[in-house]
Amino acid sequence: MDSLYFGPYRLEVASRSLYRGEEFIPLTPKVAETLFLLLEEAGRVVTKEQMLERVWPGVVVEEGGIANNISTLRKILNGEFGEEGAIATIPRRGYRFTAEVTTGQPSTPASTRAHPAAGERNTILVADIENKTGDPLFDGTIRQALALHLAQSPELEIMSDRKVHSVLAMMHKPGVPVLGEVALEICQRTGTRAAVTGSIFALGDEYVIGLYAIRADTGDTLVSEQARARGKGGVLQALDQAALNLRSKLGESIASVQKYAAQFDEVATSSLEALKAYATGRDIWLSHSENAAIPHMQRAIELDEHFVSAHSALAVMLNNMGQTARGAEHIQRAFDLRNRATERERLRIEAMYYDVMTGDLHRSLDAYRSALRAYPRDANMANNTANLYIILGQYEKALRDIKTALTYEHSSVVYGNYTQACLGLGLVEEAHEMIEQAFARGYDAFYHHADAYLDAFLRNDPAEQRRHLDAVAGREGEEDYMIALEASTEGYFGRFARARELSRRAVESALRSTSLEMAAIWRAESALRDLEAGYPELARKQAEEALGISRTRNLDGLAGMVLARTGDIDRAERLGADMEKAAPQATHVQRHWLPCIRGCVAMARGDWKAAVDALEPALPIEMGIPQPFISPGLYPPYLRAKAYAMGKQWSDALREYEKITSRPHLIRNQYQLPLSWLGASTALAALGRKDEAAAARARFDTIFQGADRSPRDWT
Template sequence: MVYLFEKFRLDEKNFSLTRGGQRISVEPKALRVLLVLAASGGRLLEKRVLLEAVWKDTFVEETTLTRAIAVLRKNLGDDPRSPTYIETIPTLGYRFIAPVELVDRTEVEPLETESAQLGHPSDPIATDPVVASESEVDRVAYTNIGVTPRSWAGFYVGGALVVTLITIFAGAHFVYRARPSLGAKDTIVLADFTNTSGDQLFDDTLRQGMVVQLEQSPILHLVSEPRIRRTLRLMGRAPDSSLTPDLAREVCQRVGGAAILDGSISRAGTEYVLGLRAQNCETGELLDVEQVQVGRKEDVLGALSRIATKFRTRVGESVASVTTFDTPLAEATTPSLDALKAFSQGIKLFNTTGSGQALPLFKRATELDPDFAMAHAWLGRMYADFGEESLSIESTRKSYQLRERASDRERFSIDASYDLLVSGNLLKARDTCEAWVHMYPRDSFPHAFLSGTIYPAFGQYEKAFDEAKKTIEVDPDFVAGYRNLALNSIALNRLQDAAEAIQQASDRKLFVASFITDRYWIAFLKGNTINMKLALEQAPTNPWLVNYEAFSLARSGHLASAREMSRRAVNLSRQASRRDTQAQLEVAGSLLEAFYGDPHAARNLAMGALRLSTGKNTEFGVASVLAMTGDASQALRLTEDLAARFQEDTIVQYNYVPQLRALLALKNHEPNRALDLLQVSSSYELSQPLYPIYIRGEALLAMGRASEAAAEFQKILDHPGLVMNDPLSVIARLELGKSYALLGNRVEAKTNYENLLSMLNDADETTKIATQVRTEYAKMMSWR
């Protein structure tokens, strides 16, 4: 049968997919999936059905199917967010949604192409030069996901040295040599390009261009920039030292790499000569040499792409893989050398000094080329590092709009960033990262996204903990892995594991300012006020850390000092011109007042925050304060605005909005309705903050179901690593004491009240919760 849809022709007998008469290279298993989908008549096909149909004789994981779908989408040019061909039905399966015309093959003329005469890919004599044999592709695919259906030891190609000089255009040429002896698990160190052309525009630029090209390969593995910079430090070198071939070889030896690549650009008359050499970093043996000569500066990026492609082929990467994942550099980045240079310098500074100095260079790159997708993506990440929600969203949305101007690997990153920062659709972000992991198994970023944001948002801290460990396994010098391991350990109340994660990073000379905050949290949870103070002294201008100290002070009833510290945090963010951060810190100050102090002051602070930002986190915080302090109409307006503006956002739709609606129902004396509204939040209630659990407890208490209410409040207290110093740590214990008192359990009630009295022993007189605890305790003790 032949299936016709849009401009595509899917031929079952010839096992081929063509578009406009041109054959498209598709991995055989992926093509089998497409045949099953196209023949389904638009029905939903469960993942189980597809797996059984395509891999019936082999056990594979579900992620193998995810990878096949990703490959098909690339081949078809299908956008998973607005699909034309393959629609994902979350957790269930896939549906082919394009209209399909089914034609008996005898009714159509055979294609007049050479490829139509080729054998079925399972035929051992098939000789298609573009589509690799099924067995070859499967070996690569299974290796990438860690499932090996048969024994094979990797790539090794020997043979006599053959050197051929071929003119490709306008005097361009390259040199063939014997294939290098590099296996799929070998790592490569990329040296700086030697630039003797006299044009400084090529400094850093060509090396970064080569990184982009080689990282498209699912097989090759470049030693990461953080690992290179750390190794340079251990060698007593400055981390931003020029990575000459000799220095790169020493780095390669220290990290256990297999080869170094060093490139060069020079002038030959009016032309540019671009070269690339591969050497065994232990023996110095020359493994491969490539060279291209071009007549114009504007042709250099295209020449760099061709050299990278040739090298990947000669390393032993399959033709199918190289064909599928080989976006030309000008399309994967920018045709502007000036923009690419600014971007390259931004990457270099980010890896040596951090986000602050890198941000202006990424911004410059987007100004030089407004269509530079990767530059917009990195700019969005830099703004996110500084808590600038609005600017981060703007840049990330722009990169997503330009995602077709990026490589497949970078597209994964752009898609994940878009869902994390813009749409908030964590289910899509999770699917993207899982497909990313299996397409690029040596990439640490998807593991970092899963461990740092996605799994914690679902309250799945064990999974997040495991993904953080995988991040470190993939790249032991990627500091985000240690940071996420520490955070998830704290969430799981494994304080020793958290401290060890930070120490492991320190032992490798890795540091990020957030480690100081993590040490503060560990000290807080251990009740170590001395170490809390030391952490604060290490980062006295970190507005968030100053704000955390304000909450710690308020928790012990020192409201005047807490207010002063809160104002200091806001001023620090104002001085740094961070409007979104300032708004969120204003909300934090209003929450302190709402729980511990003056409701009127809480409302004023909240409305001030809203004038600074209407970001989802700010708006949620303001709505919460207004609901708690009696401004129901304004709180409802903000709640509905959140629901309308962030329709895809998982946390907004399944946590923020139900929580606000339930709180408003509770304030309106409708506890039954509050419980119903919170049902949708049950799968997300252990994501921070834990207010849905608290509101459920309050609703149960209002209904006289004190025993069930006590269980909810106890759930909060059982997760100190999630609650930290949030007012819930005080309020939940107060409500637990009240619940036990209503149950007639004076022993437990007395214990909880006395714990609070000890905590609030020297509280300020204006701390209303201290007065409430004393009053309720005295009332309980007066009972006979």
């Protein structure tokens, strides 16, 4: 029993994934398990006791949890099943699923099974192209070239590589060649109408490429195409012509085929060796990690420095690893070469350029939205749009777009951003379930372990925190993030000496992987933490060390705040001026780093009003996450609270502190939370609200009970 069918819906049993036709309907694991139980027992009453035992085994749950799950399912399903709906409540007993449920795929009229016109935008799987030449150079290479060519078309929707890897993992067949029955199963699981596959073989000094599209429901051949090339040098050109002919046969309009007919060597590379390195890098990236894939992308660029897709992919990998300076080099190169890219990739590169190079997040958002209008089922662009909304603190919009991305692609990065969007909205339980789903699909990227670590922190589960720290230990280019997270946790509990030692280890780990940018960031974060702990000289020394390791916007922002608050006002102002000159359009420079530096400078000069004014530009985005796991969250309201306290404006100071204390899901394991409880206590006492002040002080004392200094020493 692979799937259960009811009305227009299909529930994949193994993954508990719900589809309406081709559309994926995201469900949390608990809701999906509730639905599966109802479908298994269709026509029979499922008692509340059965649900508790099946959905929440061994956990004490209030009856409201069941009601919430049923309510969610009814909102999703009831529009298709008339006034009565599909789920009936049986008073004092439980629930019954009333619609017909079958285990076989419903019959479909022949007219709807014929291969669709391209304008219908039905998804096509580009399966593997079997290499019968005996030459490993063609392993994966022809398939990657074909996918890049077909992606030009705005009328054909190509299943992304991320989605293919995701479905293979769900099928428990990671790394298995996507041929024959495996290709058909992927199509059937995803509601994909057809797969394009084929082979390449040598015939004397010629290479023969055969391509054919097969129907997912029957395996019958829809259309086929063949091309011949004399020698290896002609293979990509021959593939181009075969792919153009195939697009026409698949129903793409003549006008579209003629308009989007760039030759492969014009929009990608003429080097088979570079294409092979690129294909290998993408495969490793999607099945393992960015860090392991980077050398292959670098090799592709060494072989063809004009290979725009390789520059673009490498830029994304480096940025995902936090190495924005190195990533910027390749984004700039991709932008310079963008006229050699396909239309879809050109739009993506331009949006990335505005994000990373100019830093203009709003212009980047506009570019992504424009691209999504042209390619509405592009999960990558929807995911990137959601990521920008997360950075800007617009979590409702982020969740909307990440749900769109998840409709088309269950990739690692989509789950990561879904988790961040949920945490931003305080949906801690849903974030936890997204983390579980990511691991259940076999994803092992460090950011999933970082999310899981923070989730465990919010749940007060030190053993689970340790498990995820251990999972990434020894992974070059990744373990420094986890060590830095542990340092933040130690700082949260007031164990600043231990936090400093862990930060030192994070710096050393980053340096071993030649990630100078991250080494500098970890040193600067340690400096800011030691400043709050009452060690200004040590903080200033570390800030200077950080500036000597690397220079980026994030680093200059962190160091500038430390230098301003430790008396080096001139240096802090120079850093700010240099940053403003270098990045006048950068959203986070203008609305985060410069306001924070200028606020710190004003407070260092004793001018609390000027500090409040300086921090005002940060208001629209201060609930955002400047860079996950790197930049301190909610820092503008933290500084604003300090400024108001300096001016004895206690009501205003309390309001700013409460922005932090009321959002543990955003501040997570950062020291600003306990110190904000301390600040709130002082403000409440000054306002004569003694009981509330005592309660706030008790929250601080509880967190700092194992601190280096007694909680009583903190005022």
